[in-house]
Amino acid sequence: MGEQRNITIFDTTLRDGEQSPGCSMNLTEKVELARALERLGVDVIEAGFPAASKGDFEAVRTVASEMRDSAVCGLARSLEADVSAAAEAVSGAARPRIHVFCATSEIHRRHKLKRAKEEIVRMSVDAVRQARNHTDDVEFSPEDASRTEWDFLVEITRAVIDAGATTVNIPDTVGYAMPEQFAALIRHLRENVPNIDRAVISVHCHDDLGLAVANSLAAVHAGAGQVECTVNGIGERAGNASMEEVVMAIKTRRDFFNADCRVDTSRIYPTSRLVSSVTGLHVQRNKAIVGENAFAHEAGIHQHGVMANRETYEIMRPEDIGVPPSRLVLGKHSGRHAFKQRIEALGYSLETEQIDNAFEKFKTLADKKKHVFDADIEALIDEQIERTSELWTLQGVQTTAGSNTVPTATVTVMRDRERLTDAATGDGPVDAVYEAIQRITCVSLELVDYSLRAITSGKDAQGEVTIEVEHNGRRFRTRGVSTDIVEASARAFLSAVNRAATRTNGDRQKPPQP
Ligand code: KIV
Ligand code: ZN
Secondary structure: OOOOEEOEEEEOOOOOHHHOOOOOOOHHHHHHHHHHHHHHOOOEEEEEOHHHOHHHHHHHHHHHHHOOOOEEEEEEEOOHHHHHHHHHHHOOOOOEEEEEEEEOOHHHHHHHHOOOHHHHHHHHHHHHHHHHOOOOOEEEEEEOHHHOOHHHHHHHHHHHHHHOOOEEEEEEOOOOOOHHHHHHHHHHHHHHOOOHHHOEEEEEEEOOOOOHHHHHHHHHHOOOOEEEEEHHHOOOOOOEOEHHHHHHHHHHOHHHHOEEOOOOHHHHHHHHHHHHHHHOOOOOOOOOOOOOOOOOOOOHHHHHHHHHOHHHOOOOOHHHHOOOOOOEEEOOOOOHHHHHHHHHHOOOOOOHHHHHHHHHHHHHHHHHOOOEEHHHHHHHHHHHHHHOOOOEEEEEEEEEOOOOOOOEEEEEEEEOOEEEEEEEEOOOHHHHHHHHHHHHHOOOOEEEEEEEEEOOOOOOOOEEEEEEEEEOOEEEEEEEEEOOHHHHHHHHHHHHHHHHHHOOOOOOOOOOOO
């Protein structure tokens, strides 16, 4: 057995993850997430696709200027303008990376690019050379590699490495591969690309058949040195390989992989919570590693075993991934110091002003609720993170509703120092609130989805409303939390209005195909 390998963890939550339907994030959210990813210890953060929009460019540029440990990567098609945009966006990074891609499979060549193999090789080589003029760290992806002829993959991989690519990423773009087949492809490239020792082989798997993690791990076992993944497995369609599953599999089965990675696993859980609150995509209860039931033992025989010796039924401990030891935390007599400590234990690092604002809200909440749980605190913190980009803030909501009355709402919001109030009727109290908000702000949104859940147990639990809205052809999700579910609904909707109003310039345009 050779020396233990270090697997590079390339996180693409901010790029491929953001491509999940309704998951777009604003600049503040992206920077906050990038900070969490750096604290988590991922090696590379793919921060966006700079040529796609001004907003993407700005996000990559800002993330690049802040990160000191993680490399920051910008994606580019094999086009001069794309590579220039990516190069400029990552130029302020301590460790800049440019990721160039070009589709290689027959179906993409024929129907999407309408180009022959030779042209595709030439475009890819030119783009990699151009990228190398800006940084020594250049990655190339033959898109749809798993459906590409193996001899053509060998040819293009060899050519881009000769042109200066230091990582060659093999994407299973449509989630089509089977683990054994994908591992065989990685071995084939290792054995047949003559200059392969000059580059790291990476993999990037989608989850259409639920095999993204299995395929990524099979590739690691076959010699891949980098895995591309996203927190909670978010991403295009069914998503990407889940970072937490890949990392914990490698760490838990170091013996099998003879490999390890740099990620600080104790930051996994807080990062997962942050991603789910920023994107509004809840983690399913039985999701491996970060789902609520991941460490819950129901059967008596299991509970008995765990009490006698945890390892009878637990291959990982909750504390390994940073699940806070107790869920019951603070009450109305808790002071600022205890509150701040709890925030830190949950994995956040906030500015003093954000802590002060959150603490004030905590005191108000503790007056309404006997026990304030971690989930309540996380909701308060998420509000602080989102606050920065708010144009309108909610001041108050009154509704009348019931059988035999026309549901009516009066809503008051602040914009700068101006207090704005309006009233409206609707099909129900929430609809009336949404009408009133639209009248005040003159922003009209189409409500696509609405869901309500209690974020903790108990009858005084806070309600969390998550909505998906459509604005100018783009969908996004926001949420609102309150002990009053109508107010939570109003908060979610106003947050969507704020996002719609502030995103007009930063919207991602669908980039034209090369
Ligand atoms: O899925 C894919 O092929 C991609 C590439 C751009 C790497 O996301
Ligand atoms: Zn992808």
